[in-house]
Amino acid sequence: MWGPTTSRSRTTCDSAVCTNGTLSRIADSVETEQTNASAEVLSGAKAVLADADAGERQLRFALVRAVESLGEVLRVAESRGARIPAPDYDEPGPEGDPGEVWRALEEVVW
Numbered sequence: 001m002w003g004p005t006t007s008r009s010r011t012t013c014d015s016a017v018c019t020n021g022t023l024s025r026i027a028d029s030v031e032t033e034q035t036n037a038s039a040e041v042l043s044g045a046k047a048v049l050a051d052a053d054a055g056e057r058q059l060r061f062a063l064v065r066a067v068e069s070l071g072e073v074l075r076v077a078e079s080r081g082a083r084i085p086a087p088d089y090d091e092p093g094p095e096g097d098p099g100e101v102w103r104a105l106e107e108v109v110w
Contacts, residue, residue: 038069
């Protein structure tokens with residue numbers, strides 16, 4: 001389990017959630033690499049699907065890589081979503097809209 005650490009500013013933070021710590025920067029870098037790699041896989045998969053002469057091996061390879069990339073991107077999304085605080089429905093939304101706007105948005109997004 002992650003334990004508290006002391007940052008350069010001598011403030012204590014939990015290294016699993018510390019937003020300016022080394023662990024957070026490493027995680028951000030890995031997530032960026034995973035997302036960029038997934039974009040490349042998507043581009044390649046689209047090219048294979050557009051090729052009418054692509055054989056079973058090419059299609060299978062593209063599908064396997066796409067599934068791997070989707071799994072990585074979902075892990076990134078879940079990780080980032082876990083770090084985003086839940087909306088406060090009692091607070092007004094953008095431009096003074098009531099909280100029901102946030103509830104409706106959450107139902108569509110989640």
